[in-house]
Amino acid sequence: MTREDSSKVTRRSTRFSSSLTNDNPEPNPSHPPTVADLTSGQESITLDALLSSFPGRRSQILDLIRLIGPLDSPALPVMVYGDASTGKTSVALQVFKHLNRPFVYSSCRTCCTPRLFFESILNQLLLHSKCSSNGYASAKRCDKPSDFVNLLKEALSGVVETLGSAKLERKLMGKMVYLIVDHVDLIKEWDKGAMILQFLFGLYSVLKMPQLGIILISGLPPDVYYSNMGYTDPIPVYFPEYSEEELRQIFLKSQVNKKLYSAFLDVALRPFCRVTRRVEELSTSLSSLFRKYCEPLDDLSISPNEDLKRRLYSNLRPHITSCLNEVFRVSGRPRDGDTRGERRQKASYSSEKGEELEVLDFHMSTSAKYLLIAAFLASRNPATLDASMFDSTGGMDNRKRKRKASEKSMEKKEMAEQEAVMKGPGSFPLERLLAIFQCIASVGDSSLGEEEDEEGEEEATGYDKESNNMMSDILLQVASLCDANFMIKSGSCPLEGSIRYRSMVSEDLSLKVARSLSFPLSKYLYRR
């Protein structure tokens, strides 16, 4: 739709679009992009600055620089691999900033289809930027590897010619262009991913252009790419996880008060390193713990002496264990608000020693909570026991006749338990779920009075009224529970033809939900 057309056609415009004034300043480039833009652009950094900004990565950086080689030196493809957040992408980009060579970067996480991937590389090489004047379209349409090879050859020869002929201002950029492909391991999950991977690894020999250097960055080691078509392996550069000492240096780098933080790291880093050594996970937990550490201090810029260190440590110690069990969790609560919530949480910490008794930290309507519990019970209890569980006395009489357990029956019990663990939660048809739901919802009727001022939903008040009208709402609730992955559809039984569901909720979560409703869940749970 060109701009002239849109002004002629009178369309019904919504209130929103007519309220937008159309004077967004177009980023008009003062100069068209040139080949020099393929480098990082700014001042290049020295080798010492590069090495000091990545503590613990000295040998990898030097390795990478040596493999890329001096100016204009042909290179074989290189693969940089290592775990997440080990610094692969940032090191690669900073190395190119230091060497000041033209490069093209494309990540397989943002370019999630082959077409996006090929076009992003070609756009960068053809110095084409998407803007409104060309309708945000790429320079060339390319979704097959065969087209990509031909277009790449053209684009590369164009760039190399410009690099060779033009008089570039101050810096020497050489005549080679480097291609950096990030997150290569994600290609495995693409449609026809194996073919694209094979193509990418063989790109260097297919192109036969020594002016292109290829650097692949992968989160997985090279042995996962072995395929039965044979594998042309690039030269590997390995980025191991940081050691404890290196983690110290990394965390200290950005701190203002280094002495205080290093005293904190002395006590806090080691226990956390036993769980995980990834920087992104450690930084969230350590930052919250550091806030607690600094609580008793009035002045955050002092350097502590031994006595102060000991006091701060003893203040911190009870929090370390609880924080360790929260390492991978990012708190949903806002950082500095809601101290009331935190105080309530602290009270519940102290009430149960060892166990964490948390409040449910998301909101659900009462009927949804009952459905959740009903699904959990339906998955955990065998169907034959339903009648005895949910009879009019409201709960199972757990006193069984104590029989002397023979060895064989103990063994059988163990095997049955193991099998149950392996099979996981069972599946149930919809009718059973609704039956259990009606049973336990009638139990919960008595406690509904206190719930009403917490909930604002209409469904909460409808229980003692006709439950027939609630059927459609309940079915909607079932569908929304399925969407939220609390239940899943697990395939239909071939005899009956009805869809069976399976509960995906863990016991902890269902206990929390039951506690919020004051529902005695343990009475209804069948224990072998």
Add this chain to the structure above:
Amino acid sequence: MKSFSRQILTMGNENPAEKALNLIRGRLCDPTFVFRPLSASSDSNYSKLKFIVSTSVTEGCNNSILLLGPRGSGKAAVLDLVVGDLMEEYPDSVTLISLNGLLHSEDNCAFKEIARQLCMEHHLLFSKMASFDENSQFIIAMLRECGLAHKTIIFVLDEFDMFAQASYSRGKQRLLYSLLDAMQSVTSQAVVVGISSRLDADQLLEKRVRSRFSHRKILFLPPSREEIDSLLEHLLSLPADSSFPSGYVSQFNEKIKNITSDTRFKDMLKTFLNANSTVNSLLKFIFRAVSSMNLESGLLSLENFKTALSSMQRQPKLEAVRADCSILELYLLVCMRRLEVKEQSSYNFISVMKEYKTIHDSFQTSDFYAQNVCLRAFEHLREREVICYAENRGQSQAGEYRSMKLLISASELHQGMRSHACCPAILLKLLDH
């Protein structure tokens, strides 16, 4: 290291060490340079191939041949040498059309590419909108024309097995059939050269294609010891021309001779060749060694080759355990191993957690963490592909209940834990019982 960066920023290649490095790296990345000495003898693959192709050029007959050998043994390189030589000897009578099975296994794609390359060769305009039939008629017409004008077209089909196996054509092998059929029926002069790393590539052909295919095969075997020695010398010796200071050249070549005659180097080379015997892997090994050359002295040393060898002999799973695993992850791996030893044929996350709890109860370890922390550590292990789901079908089960299996062998796990920086002693004890 400071002088290293100074040398990089120097304008122009005034440093002879850098020039030498660039020269050798350029040689290693250029396949035709590498394979020329290997093709010198008269019974080499090069001569055989050259004989076949040049006969069909001079005598005007059709031919087809397969080049087979493991990946990286130089099949495409030798073919390039042959074609390059022929183009020099018979200019204007040889046209080269190259296709690749990875890119052009679809018939439309293949025909379009052939038509495009023919157009480029003969300076005709190629239209991207041409249909499949138009392309195939054009190709057959060109074959006839070139045959009448006594020009040979050489079709190079790289990854030949992919043309034979293309799933899109459902086993029809249309491209192969039409090419070989045209060669037989039309007055054409064409050679079809297939390159494949599958030694049974000709068994994949359909009956009608196989009958039109001459069963000529050239096998590319790993080079012998003498060939490798001469190759090393050919690659690493600097030429005695004026662009290098003469004292430097003789010093460099002398050092190379010392290194290659050293028994330690010979042992290293033997260990390396026992694992990968293709020429390409040898080139990567030398590339790695040469890249770590000390630019101040400008000479290679045995140390460079040692570091290159250790970096090529990687054990990724072992490294994943030794360098990447945290202590909690090691606990989980040990629990899984113990469950395997107890002959529990299948286990999932919940059973691993039970084992973890029993270990904690009996040994009172200090590392007992909550279930969600362990689940996340489990996910880290799965992302790194040290463990994986045992079957793929269990999409309807929660992740904690799907059965898992270890992707790392017991001995690797042992070795990794022993060389781990801070593995607790109790874990090693647990692994042994």
